Amino acid sequence: MVAQWKTDGISALWPEINGPFLSLRGIPEHLMPVTETQELYKDLLLGFDAITSCEMKELYKFKLFLNRMHQRSNLPPELLLIHKAFIAWVNFEYERARTLFTQHLKAYPSDIITIFFVHMLDFCTGKTPRLTAEFSFCEPHIPHTHALYSYYLAIKSFVLCEDQCFQEALELGLEAVRLIPHNIYGIHATAHALHEMGRWQELSSFLIDCKPDWIENSGMRMHVYWHMAIAHERCNEVEQALQAFEELYELKDSPFAKQDLDAVGFLWRLRLKATDSKFNAIWERLALLWTGSVSGSTSYFHKIHAALAFSATSQTLLIEKQIAESDGFGIEPEAHRAGLDVLKGILLFTLKRYHESLALLRTSRDQWPLLGGSRAQREVLDLTLEYIELKTRPIVEERAPA
Template sequence: MKIKTLNGSLLTDGCSSLWPAINAPFLSLRGIPTAAVTGDRYQAIFKGILEGFDAITGCEVKDLYKFAHYLQSIDEDVPSELATLVRAFGKWVAFDYAGARNLFKTHIQVYPTDVQAIFFLHMLDFCTGRTAELKPLFNFCDGYMEESHPLYSFYLGIKAFVLCESGLFDESLVVGLEAVRRNPDNIYAIHAVAHALHEQGMWEEMRDFLEDTKEEWIRNPGMRMHVYWHLAITYRKLGNPEAAKMAFLEFYALKQDRFAKQDLDAVGFLWRLKLEDIDDHSFDEVWKELAILWSGSIGSSTSHFHNMHAAFAFAGANQPLLIEKMIAESDGFGVEPDTHQAGMDVMRAIACFARAEYAQCLRLLSCSQSLWPMLGGSRAQRELLSMTQVFCQTYLSMQSELERMLVNH
């Protein structure tokens, strides 16, 4: 049952009802308009929460502590729509991810149509390698969510991405396309559709979809680089390397500033090229720049998904010493134990790759493979690890065959 509050808003909408004007066009993900003006102190608190949330999804210790400081400044006089969320974020920044997850779920049990809160939980899961675990929650929320809800398209977009990460690619595509149909500006839904198409290898459909919707997604500062990454990969898969290279150069130029931490996609695309031709040096200067930019994450990140990309950047720049330094600085702080073990194995594997020790790289990747989802990110992004495996396997097979031929001759 949907219970009305005194001002007529739906209690089940939770924090999403506190500031409708800011929620309606987007979900917070580095996209709060600079001109956004809060109307009361609760909206001001909510804005601070949105800004802090955007920052901590980068998984940097400094941002987590800055947000913790902000949360401590919030007095106890907050509306019920925010109270449990403030506690949940308090657990998140204290690295108690299970506690944060439970509090987010507690809030959603009370406010099952609070799409913003669902997104908070979804991003916590994304950062900590539990994205698919959100799927059962939709069965509960579906019983309350109405198509007339102003954030229904965003709800479907989140659901589509979770379905994709759960391996339900066909269902994900249907839900994602419906979300885009309802709101063509919903970049999170566009991104979910791209992931569903990627997982099914529907490259022609991906190209057409992303080109047709480009006018919408290219305007979003928070996710346009990632969607462009999908388009660059698509052109590569379709055998159009020039279009792929142009797409890469265009999305790399979209960084907010030179030192903005938006290089996951650049690393992800260039590593694919390196695996296709290990002797190609056309992007050596970009690799050097990426290595410099990622060096700041050594010892400061709580995400082995980010550390994985940093390691690839260092390997691409032929700097295995930086990977070894990152391994030495990684003590598991802020990371769940199994995730830490998997992350360490992955970093060691990439260090081996950088030293051309492909047999050891393959062994380490194979040992940790079942734990890769715990690193965080998406299937498409973690695909770099399986592609690296294939490279090592192919290289070692070729070496073995060459040695056999030499013996026979």
Template structure:
């Protein structure tokens, strides 16, 4: 086998449909003209669609994807690059997350240049609160994904975000900027830079960066709302209140349709805003709408990170009974035991906050702070819990004991 042939084989799934890779890893979904022409592509196409769906952690999407996977034979095609990937997805939809991850890792050990599969593992880690663990994948893949690799920018973008979650903020920023320099429209690399700047509290630099490259992210269907969320927060933290709320209204208007499940960033911004002034009623009507929209997720999500946002919406709408129902329906199905415990603790804390029982809220959040990362999401998104805990502490009667805090998100 020649060196070029070996390199192609080492790229695994990435070599099966090169025209789709950059579009998909740019978080634009699948190109509308992406028609499978080979047996491998006929399997890969629904794999990508199914993966994209289950990353939302909705039970219905798990079962929809599982039905497709059940129809595949054990060896789906005469294509070795797909065998372990399909097996990994079968574990994932069976909620065997560790089994899925082990199969993805085994695949990458054989195909260390497969950036597409690196992204699969990364999103599995993100959903299960293990984002930082991806460093073991980098140890496998670094030597095979150098600057000449066609998907190098996307690999660096993923790496940037993971390093940021590992509190290596400056290195994350540098890698993210390298990735953006290679491919300016790589929104996940832009995302990595923004998270690093957020963690470094460089709000002016964050605004300048996003304003300077807006054409490269503001039209991306997969992530534009989230990047707008970062910009709105940066304006808020820069005391540019009017610009911040205007940016929020701009990104919330980008929902695909009214009932689209795209309300997480709206809650993430508005709850921050509410904690600055609990008496502010400017968005009360929207909070009522959000509480209705989030009520459909009760009992349907495998993510306590999503449940946390639902609970904040219920709290802001003064509907603590919906938080109680959310807790009652959170029986741990599809959720790892350690995550289930911290998730229910957090939901209980938010329920106490909604009822004005601030001491109880504070005590629960302070006790669980060191394991919040199990919920998934990012440090920047989990800041909602820190800010809620700080507000609960502020609202507590002065005689309540204070718990020594650990700086962990």
């Protein structure tokens, strides 16, 4: 046990908090830090959780905390590289941040919390499959009896799914859920694997069966509901799909909470199938809510969903404003170029200049993973591209026989 704690790194600083943190429910109030180090660890986890939103404000707030942390002269050795890695992250030095995290893992290879840090950094920068290299190094040091082993399997399942190893991802996700049924990230990873494999009825049944284990999870339940709505829609169960959407939209923490990404993604799928005015009021609301935050994110994936809401409400000026204000600050160059092309493609699509939109989207297609999000979420761009291809396909007139 002593040897295991030595390799666990920051996970060993306060074991009681690790499970609730990786359950993504928020840290329970009854878990109060006992030592100064535990209090520091808790604030670090809360700050990390906030910056994964890619919001500039959250990055700056966490930077202020890290600066105060830097002034301490007695940081535990387990936190030294972690602290430097997060400073690099909030300074938009993503490669340096990743290098520092992986250096920490060389010293503490069974530190599953830090594996999660690297995973979320990769996810936010559009490089999710990259973590497979760290798995090969860390896994021999993580016993099946590790308290966080189920969560490790869940992280690995999602990464492998994004690397298109769908069957292995499914098996790992199911095993994670078997070990800890309320492991929300295991449920989430399993849903993604079934989605990628097109096993829609199985996905729907899985999420319905384990609903008691995810419906109370404030951090992930809206996204899991999105998976359920998609599964029903792909099974042509229209009423169930719309009901799932209504239920997910009612779960927002507040009317102004920034939780509209999945709502836009689902409604855009329906919009590409039919110009139904049933959701016009919701589209107007979504577009209005996005207007205040189009420049406050380092994620093009968020910017693109805002642009889709503006497109659905024919507000081309707002898309033009997005393009004008997107200068690439805090975003890696390749992702910036691809993101700009997609925004311009959505603008041209809204203006019904389909051939020009098609050219831009096709050109940037290979770079879409850098925009962030998951493969399942980025399907909204593939579906848009398919729609435009149909719009630009030459019409072949049927001629009567001579």
